[in-house]
Amino acid sequence: MDLRDLLNEAMAGMLARPVRTALTTLGTVLGITTLVITLGIAATAGNQIVGRFDELTATAITVEVPEERTALVEWDAVDQVTRLRGVTSAAAVAETKDSANLSVRSNKIVDPTRVTDQTLTVVAASPSLPQAVKGSLLQGRFFDVGHLARKDRVVVLGEQAAAMLGVTRLEGAPAVFIGKHAYTVIGILGGMKRERNLASAVMVPPTIGRQFGLRDVTRVLINTSLGAADLVAGQAPLALSPGNESVLQVIAPPSPTRARDAVQNDVNALFLILGLVSLVVGAVGIANVTLVTVMERVAEIGLRRSLGAARRHIAAQFLLESTLTGLTGGVIGASLGVVAIVGVSAAKQWTPVLDLRLALVAPLAGAMVGLLAGLYPSLRAARMEPVDALR
Amino acid sequence: MPEPVIALNAVGKEFPADPPVRALSGVSLDVHRTDYMAIIGPSGSGKSTLLNVLGLLDRPSSGSYRLDGIETTELPDGERTRLRGSRIGFVFQSFHLLPHRSVAENVMLAEVYRSGAARRGRKDRRARALAALERVGLSHRVDFLPDRLSGGERQRAAIARALMGGPSLLLCDEPTGNLDSRNTEAVLDLFDDLRDQGLTIVVITHENEVSDRAKRRVRITDGVLVEE
Numbered sequence: 202m203d204l205r206d207l208l209n210e211a212m213a214g215m216l217a218r219p220v221r222t223a224l225t226t227l228g229t230v231l232g233i234t235t236l237v238i239t240l241g242i243a244a245t246a247g248n249q250i251v252g253r254f255d256e257l258t259a260t261a262i263t264v265e266v267p268e269e270r271t272a273l274v275e276w277d278a279v280d281q282v283t284r285l286r287g288v289t290s291a292a293a294v295a296e297t298k299d300s301a302n303l304s305v306r307s308n309k310i311v312d313p314t315r316v317t318d319q320t321l322t323v324v325a326a327s328p329s330l331p332q333a334v335k336g337s338l339l340q341g342r343f344f345d346v347g348h349l350a351r352k353d354r355v356v357v358l359g360e361q362a363a364a365m366l367g368v369t370r371l372e373g374a375p376a377v378f379i380g381k382h383a384y385t386v387i388g389i390l391g392g393m394k395r396e397r398n399l400a401s402a403v404m405v406p407p408t409i410g411r412q413f414g415l416r417d418v419t420r421v422l423i424n425t426s427l428g429a430a431d432l433v434a435g436q437a438p439l440a441l442s443p444g445n446e447s448v449l450q451v452i453a454p455p456s457p458t459r460a461r462d463a464v465q466n467d468v469n470a471l472f473l474i475l476g477l478v479s480l481v482v483g484a485v486g487i488a489n490v491t492l493v494t495v496m497e498r499v500a501e502i503g504l505r506r507s508l509g510a511a512r513r514h515i516a517a518q519f520l521l522e523s524t525l526t527g528l529t530g531g532v533i534g535a536s537l538g539v540v541a542i543v544g545v546s547a548a549k550q551w552t553p554v555l556d557l558r559l560a561l562v563a564p565l566a567g568a569m570v571g572l573l574a575g576l577y578p579s580l581r582a583a584r585m586e587p588v589d590a591l592r
Numbered sequence: 593m594p595e596p597v598i599a600l601n602a603v604g605k606e607f608p609a610d611p612p613v614r615a616l617s618g619v620s621l622d623v624h625r626t627d628y629m630a631i632i633g634p635s636g637s638g639k640s641t642l643l644n645v646l647g648l649l650d651r652p653s654s655g656s657y658r659l660d661g662i663e664t665t666e667l668p669d670g671e672r673t674r675l676r677g678s679r680i681g682f683v684f685q686s687f688h689l690l691p692h693r694s695v696a697e698n699v700m701l702a703e704v705y706r707s708g709a710a711r712r713g714r715k716d717r718r719a720r721a722l723a724a725l726e727r728v729g730l731s732h733r734v735d736f737l738p739d740r741l742s743g744g745e746r747q748r749a750a751i752a753r754a755l756m757g758g759p760s761l762l763l764c765d766e767p768t769g770n771l772d773s774r775n776t777e778a779v780l781d782l783f784d785d786l787r788d789q790g791l792t793i794v795v796i797t798h799e800n801e802v803s804d805r806a807k808r809r810v811r812i813t814d815g816v817l818v819e820e
Contacts, residue, residue, distance in 0.1 A: 509673055
């Protein structure tokens with residue numbers, strides 16, 4: 202038998218009752234649509250959420266150091282972190298409740314037109330702070346190791362702090378008074394992307410910080426290269442304070458893969474089950490209708506046998522009919538699913554993400570459902586004796 | 593003398609029951625080329641069983657059946673199916689036309705299951721179907737659906753389908769059972785024409801009108817065949 206003839210007969214059998222065939226495919230259509238939407242929306246939404254993790258948050262790690270009687274993290278331990286592979290910059294910061302409300306003013310002149318006394322936060326920081334907060338020095342410079350070694354009485358003002366204190370130019374080496382003592386302002390730091398509150402703070406070297414009770418490191422800011430955050434988050438506490446790593450609190454960005462998985466798992470589990478159930482229902486529907494069709498077409502089976510059709514020809518025809526029914530359902534289902542994904546994406550202004558394989562495999566899955574559903578009915582049809590079929 | 597189309601020798605058929613039902617016993621029959629034979633008998637006489645055996649739809653329990661000189665009783669199912677498709681044209685009482693296919697498509701169906709040497713090109717299949725329809729005088733109904741045809745036209749379409757394969761034997765089971773007298777007459781005239789064209793025809797019937805037109809008549813009673 203020519204394969205084209207087989208296809209022709211199967212198509213004719215399928216189209217002989219178009220309404221019934223359409224209703225039969227409904228289960229498969231629903232199942233495949235549900236599956237395609239589930240997988241497609243999960244991929245689209247997953248991608249969407251991953252897209253929100255910008256480079257800054259994905260590479261920023263903060264280690265909080267609890268206050269203890271002895272220093273958990275030494276100031277120079279930051280160098281150990283900087284040596285870790287994947288770390289681009291790191292800085293240690295000390296800030297306590299007491300240091301948050303210190304009275305700062307820029308000079309002793311009483312100017313009735315402006316408030317010169319400001320309550321500002323004083324923060325002790327290691328020299329690598331500008332890189333760690335991804336800021337830039339608007340004027341002057343940040344203090345370096347030399348300032349620390351000499352215990353120079355210098356400060357760097359945050360952008361807003363400088364404005365509040367009325368420090369606009371550094372040419373005259375202006376000084377600010379913190380409490381009773383004067384300190385030379387050597388730089389103004391601005392444009393921070395992390396720790397933006399430092400813009401209204403006064404930054405001092407750790408050697409000076411002791412005077413304000415800023416003895417120990419309370420926080421370490423670490424920046425990593427993209428993708429290294431997970432690894433560095435695990436290694437940093439060990440490098441900072443061997444033996445006390447469990448006490449340190451690491452705030453790491455959720456890794457993109459985990460974000461995606463979490464979303465997919467939530468959405469998928471339920472709807473995948475729903476889709477599979479619909480597919481099973483669809484298969485049962487096709488099996489049922491095909492069986493009814495076989496019983497209705499007993500005479501036709503007899504006729505075909507009398508025209509020289511072997512049992513395998515009869516089986517092949519009914520199997521192909523149910524497979525084509527399933528395939529039709531799969532194609533319609535996949536199309537509806539894709540349209541739904543695009544629709545949802547358009548409504549939510551997402552970028553639809555569609556796995557091409559999904560669009561191709563879905564119709565095949567429908568055909569598979571039809572094939573499996575057709576097995577029993579087509580065997581029944583093939584087993585029929587021509588004598589009985591023609592009676 | 594050429595090999596007969598049908599050569600039955602002491603064919604018996606029993607159906608398993610308690611006691612076994614003997615539907616045919618010791619049936620011997622030769623049908624030669626261009627024979628036009630009627631098999632008559634009351635219902636329950638074994639007519640249908642004989643038709644099924646002749647049509648290779650059923651195997652006899654005993655005896656031998658040679659179709660065109662080929663011993664069929666020992667053939668495997670697949671071979672019998674192929675032989676049936678290529679050498680026997682069936683005409684049924686209820687026509688058995690597929691309702692959703694045009695007359696031409698119904699006729700073309702006869703060639704769908706051919707294989708091997710019996711296979712013919714798909715391209716001219718429609719042309720051959722039209723030729724077969726021409727032979728039964730149905731050229732004006734080629735693209736009609738069967739339900740638009742009269743009973744006689746339907747039966748002629750079915751005969752065209754049987755002729756399509758160029759069979760050695762036209763096996764007709766009560767071909768006029770569902771037809772009125774006018775249509776019966778037309779179909780019987782067609783059988784006469786076909787016989788004159790050299791076809792071998794075996795008609796199973798219980799109508800005298802049909803059997804009277806046949807050249808040979810055999811009567812079957814309780815599974816025993818007697819030539820009249």
